[in-house]
Amino acid sequence: MSSTLHSFEQAATRAAHDRPQQETVRTSLGTYNRALNAGRERFASWSEARHRARAVKADAVAHLGEYLEQFEARITSRGGHVFWAETAADARDYILDLARRRGVRSVIKSKSMVSEEVHLGAALEGAGLEAVESDLGEFIVQLRNEPPYHIVTPAMHLRRAQIAALFQQKLGTPAGADSAEDLTMAARHYMRARFASAGMGITGANFLIADAGMVAITENEGNARLTASLPPVHVVLTGIEKILPRLTDLALFWPLLSTAGTGQAITCYSSLIGGPRQPGEADGPEEFHVVLLDNGRTRVLADQERRDTLQCIRCGACLNVCPVFHTIGGHAYGTTYSGPIGAVLTPLLRGEKEFGHLSFASSLCGACTEICPVEIDLHHHLIENRRDSALQHVRPLPERIGMRAFRWLMSDAARYARLAQLARHLLRFKNAWVPEGSPLDLLRPWTASRDLPEPPRESFREWWQRTRQERGGHA
Amino acid sequence: MPKGRDHILGRIRAALADRPPGGLPEDVAGAAVFAPVADPLARFQAECQANRTELHLVTAANEADCLTAVLAREKEGGDGTIYVQDAPALRALAARLPAATQTNLQFAPAQPAGIASLTLCEALVARTGSVLVSSRCGGRAATILPPTHIVYAHASQLHAEIDAALLAARSQSPTASLYSLITGPSRTSDIEKMLVLGAHGPKRLTVLLRTD
Amino acid sequence: MVTRPRIALFIPCFVDQLLPQVAQAMVRVLERVGCQVEFPAAQTCCGQPAFSTGHWAEARPLALRFAEIFAGPEARQSYDAVVCPSGSCTTMVRNFFPALAHGDAALAQAIAPLHGRVFEFSEYLVRQLNVRDVGASFPYRVTFHDGCHALRELGLYDEPRELLRAVRGLELVEMEETTECCGFGGAFSMQMSDISAALGQRKAANVERAGVDFVTSCDPSCLMQIGGTLARQPGRVRAIHLAEILAAGLDAGLDAGPQDSGAERSAQPSARTTGDAGGARAGLRGPRDAPPAKRAAKPGARAEKRP
Numbered sequence: 004m005s006s007t008l009h010s011f012e013q014a015a016t017r018a019a020h021d022r023p024q025q026e027t028v029r030t031s032l033g034t035y036n037r038a039l040n041a042g043r044e045r046f047a048s049w050s051e052a053r054h055r056a057r058a059v060k061a062d063a064v065a066h067l068g069e070y071l072e073q074f075e076a077r078i079t080s081r082g083g084h085v086f087w088a089e090t091a092a093d094a095r096d097y098i099l100d101l102a103r104r105r106g107v108r109s110v111i112k113s114k115s116m117v118s119e120e121v122h123l124g125a126a127l128e129g130a131g132l133e134a135v136e137s138d139l140g141e142f143i144v145q146l147r148n149e150p151p152y153h154i155v156t157p158a159m160h161l162r163r164a165q166i167a168a169l170f171q172q173k174l175g176t177p178a179g180a181d182s183a184e185d186l187t188m189a190a191r192h193y194m195r196a197r198f199a200s201a202g203m204g205i206t207g208a209n210f211l212i213a214d215a216g217m218v219a220i221t222e223n224e225g226n227a228r229l230t231a232s233l234p235p236v237h238v239v240l241t242g243i244e245k246i247l248p249r250l251t252d253l254a255l256f257w258p259l260l261s262t263a264g265t266g267q268a269i270t271c272y273s274s275l276i277g278g279p280r281q282p283g284e285a286d287g288p289e290e291f292h293v294v295l296l297d298n299g300r301t302r303v304l305a306d307q308e309r310r311d312t313l314q315c316i317r318c319g320a321c322l323n324v325c326p327v328f329h330t331i332g333g334h335a336y337g338t339t340y341s342g343p344i345g346a347v348l349t350p351l352l353r354g355e356k357e358f359g360h361l362s363f364a365s366s367l368c369g370a371c372t373e374i375c376p377v378e379i380d381l382h383h384h385l386i387e388n389r390r391d392s393a394l395q396h397v398r399p400l401p402e403r404i405g406m407r408a409f410r411w412l413m414s415d416a417a418r419y420a421r422l423a424q425l426a427r428h429l430l431r432f433k434n435a436w437v438p439e440g441s442p443l444d445l446l447r448p449w450t451a452s453r454d455l456p457e458p459p460r461e462s463f464r465e466w467w468q469r470t471r472q473e474r475g476g477h478a
Numbered sequence: 479m480p481k482g483r484d485h486i487l488g489r490i491r492a493a494l495a496d497r498p499p500g501g502l503p504e505d506v507a508g509a510a511v512f513a514p515v516a517d518p519l520a521r522f523q524a525e526c527q528a529n530r531t532e533l534h535l536v537t538a539a540n541e542a543d544c545l546t547a548v549l550a551r552e553k554e555g556g557d558g559t560i561y562v563q564d565a566p567a568l569r570a571l572a573a574r575l576p577a578a579t580q581t582n583l584q585f586a587p588a589q590p591a592g593i594a595s596l597t598l599c600e601a602l603v604a605r606t607g608s609v610l611v612s613s614r615c616g617g618r619a620a621t622i623l624p625p626t627h628i629v630y631a632h633a634s635q636l637h638a639e640i641d642a643a644l645l646a647a648r649s650q651s652p653t654a655s656l657y658s659l660i661t662g663p664s665r666t667s668d669i670e671k672m673l674v675l676g677a678h679g680p681k682r683l684t685v686l687l688r689t690d
Numbered sequence: 691m692v693t694r695p696r697i698a699l700f701i702p703c704f705v706d707q708l709l710p711q712v713a714q715a716m717v718r719v720l721e722r723v724g725c726q727v728e729f730p731a732a733q734t735c736c737g738q739p740a741f742s743t744g745h746w747a748e749a750r751p752l753a754l755r756f757a758e759i760f761a762g763p764e765a766r767q768s769y770d771a772v773v774c775p776s777g778s779c780t781t782m783v784r785n786f787f788p789a790l791a792h793g794d795a796a797l798a799q800a801i802a803p804l805h806g807r808v809f810e811f812s813e814y815l816v817r818q819l820n821v822r823d824v825g826a827s828f829p830y831r832v833t834f835h836d837g838c839h840a841l842r843e844l845g846l847y848d849e850p851r852e853l854l855r856a857v858r859g860l861e862l863v864e865m866e867e868t869t870e871c872c873g874f875g876g877a878f879s880m881q882m883s884d885i886s887a888a889l890g891q892r893k894a895a896n897v898e899r900a901g902v903d904f905v906t907s908c909d910p911s912c913l914m915q916i917g918g919t920l921a922r923q924p925g926r927v928r929a930i931h932l933a934e935i936l937a938a939g940l941d942a943g944l945d946a947g948p949q950d951s952g953a954e955r956s957a958q959p960s961a962r963t964t965g966d967a968g969g970a971r972a973g974l975r976g977p978r979d980a981p982p983a984k985r986a987a988k989p990g991a992r993a994e995k996r997p
Contacts (some may be wrong), residue, residue: 140668225679232618254507254641285617305493366875389744448883453918
């Protein structure tokens with residue numbers, strides 16, 4: 004058993020029994036759901052919006068190379084730099100070199116899942132740089148020294164009282180200052196000094212606009228705007244798949260992302276950044292760098308079946324509607340991207356052997372596919388991932404043998420009928436003699452928490468044969 | 479350095495050897511997706527109210543009084559300065575403020591934030607009740623750092639849709655390094671989904687909209 | 691001229707072995723609405739357990755087998771439609787067989803004639819036969835659980851509800867989160883049993899809160915999960931398949947005679963009076979929660995409390 008599987012099983016089991024945690028998450032998602040439903044009403048047709056968004060992103064993915072080159076040319080023409088990072092290490096090294104060259108001592112970051120993906124925070128700290136997360140939720144989990152719980156709302160698992168205690172301990176906020184307003188203002192105050200002194204600002208990107216050659220960043224707090232405005236160097240760290248062909252596509256994608264992500268009609272700051280400070284501008288960074296990360300994405304691109312996962316706009320909606328995510332939360336996955344999209348994408352990016360089990364952590368209910376604003380066929384991809392796990396023989400031996408036996412059993416009706424009848428007898432025998440859910444009970448994974456129907460004396464086919472065929476077929 | 483670029487683009491080309499025929503839909507946010515905005519001004523007003531933008535419809539006759547009243551309410555702000563974008567229309571407007579008002583045409587983020595900033599905008603969007611600014615509207619920090627951001631706009635800048643506003647901004651300020659579509663004051667709900675205004679950016683967003 | 695539709699019963703293996711009363715009830719309802727029903731005895735399993743755990747190589751021969759039995763030249767002569775009391779197994783045939791057949795020309799050719807011939811039970815009644823009122827009586831408060839496959843793969847939402855609304859005496863109550871997964875998920879229920887159980891408990895709590903006597907669904911697997919979970923809780927709500935409700939209170943004697951001991955387990959009420967809730971005792975909750983005599987009395991006792 005791989006270590007990732009083992010830690011997943013432990014964490015998932017623990018989380019599945021943690022009802023208070025589930026309630027916190029459910030309460031938060033209840034608010035989200037109401038906003039989402041109201042948000043979708045703002046569209047004349049939500050399904051048409053999804054359909055067009057899929058078409059646009061599918062085109063972006065199908066012409067990825069051309070669009071990226073177009074994007075790069077425009078950025079370069081304004082004096083910006085574009086770096087193509089093949090791996091996480093390439094991305095980290097480039098940013099660390101840049102920091103060294105610029106004599107940077109402290110870095111201000113705004114939310115970026117790609118920076119989580121390449122473990123940038125740890126790399127910056129390792130190089131002796133102070134790196135502060137400026138998004139409030141991200142800052143809270145940074146103070147707790149844990150990864151984000153959710154790709155859009157990183158601190159959704161925490162209660163206000165926990166955050167108040169954390170701020171008291173780490174920031175020295177007064178004991179009574181525990182309202183959401185107080186805590187937000189404490190973070191704002193703390194962060195203002197960091198913005199002013201940071202030698203480098205690092206943001207992610209929501210979209211890369213090919214025809215305009217600009218990076219689109221969506222946020223509510225204004226921290227990304229500040230990150231892109233105050234420090235002398237601005238670095239955008241993002242994946243190559245974030246391309247959108249046209250500036251005008253944002254008229255759909257900004258409202259779509261906001262609605263799916265938070266239920267808002269549009270987020271507070273929807274910004275486009277195309278370079279460093281230009282001649283005649285009052286302020287802005289001296290240097291502007293875009294780091295385009297591959298890190299396995301081109302491998303996904305080569306997979307015709309699951310290429311559409313590169314359409315993902317990281318809205319988090321599939322997590323929000325996922326009953327498994329509701330139950331085990333974001334940390335149990337042990338990966339940067341959690342929930343359905345994480346369960347589909349992580350095995351593709353990082354291998355079935357270590358992460359294939361995530362595709363099995365789903366009841367395949369399809370709520371993710373139903374909500375996905377770019378129509379990624381998420382739950383069917385989970386089955387395809389499972390197929391690949393089976394083909395690569397990374398599934399447990401009992402399952403592999405069991406499935407062979409299943410096929411053998413079901414390949415002959417008489418064999419099936421005889422053995423199933425025997426199994427019913429054995430099951431009745433077991434029910435009579437083995438306490439349900441006890442360690443001796445082979446069906447314990449089911450019976451530990453659920454009854455199983457008592458096997459009938461007569462199967463349907465036996466009944467049919469007795470009542471219908473004896474009477475000479477149907478009436 | 480260019481090695482990574484060549485490798486990635488090479489892999490993309492190889493991966494897309496079987497590229498499926500696709501097409502880019504035109505008018506992605508057209509009537510089939512969003513019902514057309516019938517009355518842009520009425521919609522803008524309604525959306526501003528919903529997203530907590532303070533909107534004042536003004537004319538040449540009352541704009542200075544309105545701005546004075548807006549500023550009189552502001553309490554916060556280190557040195558009490560109002561930063562004003564260096565533009566003829568705003569210089570003229572600032573000149574009509576009460577004599578005691580401290581204004582500064584050079585926005586300096588290193589100094590303590592003042593009371594407010596007063597800037598122009600590139601366009602307004604009726605559908606979402608948004609203000610589109612660029613780095614040509616007093617710089618990048620002027621529209622995000624102060625506790626209050628006051629936007630001076632004209633009704634002729636109002637567009638029904640986001641794409642029209644973006645295209646207008648690009649043709650007016652083609653070399654701007656930043657555009658930002660601002661919808662209401664800065665906010666967060668990262669703590670128990672409770673809405674707090676003024677997370678990092680302005681706590682108050684005020685629009686003076688000239689209708690004459 | 692009206693001809694009786696000739697139906698091939700597609701009975702999921704676990705229904706065959708563990709829940710025969712569901713299939714019996716479906717037979718009864720189909721015959722009641724004028725269908726001629728046959729059970730192709732060579733059928734076993736559609737192969738979904740292998741498919742959804744990724745073992746497609748084991749699933750393919752079962753899909754091929756299924757196609758030969760239900761859509762081979764002979765079957766096409768004999769049956770007008772294939773009807774199944776499970777949204778999930780219908781989904782396997784309709785939506786997942788094509789995925790299995792991708793790149794397998796022989797299988798693709800074999801499954802092609804299945805297209806447009808395989809239906810989930812409520813779908814068949816409402817969409818194909820245009821039947822809503824089958825003549826059933828079931829004087830209880832009932833909530834409907836949307837199985838994920840029936841809802842999202844087959845697009846069935848109104849069909850079962852329309853059938854339930856036409857049942858005499860039945861009060862349909864929508865529970866909270868009715869479209870949220872019950873957590874069964876096939877092998878998931880065993881392999882990730884803690885997660886599955888937690889979801890089942892949430893669903894069961896929603897059922898309990900709805901204040902109903904029964905929870906029903908188009909999917910017997912969901913009902914095993916929900917009913918099995920409810921059985922461990924103090925409440926007295928039972929799980930029962932839609933077909934069992936639709937068979938309740940139908941005039942006896944159309945098909946099964948008194949010698950039919952299977953009817954003991956079927957949803958067919960023991961008496962003709964619609965007030966008798968005999969159908970209730972065959973609920974999926976399983977017979978172990980009470981001896982038969984007591985169980986027979988239980989729904990009646992509940993009924994007494996009703997105004």
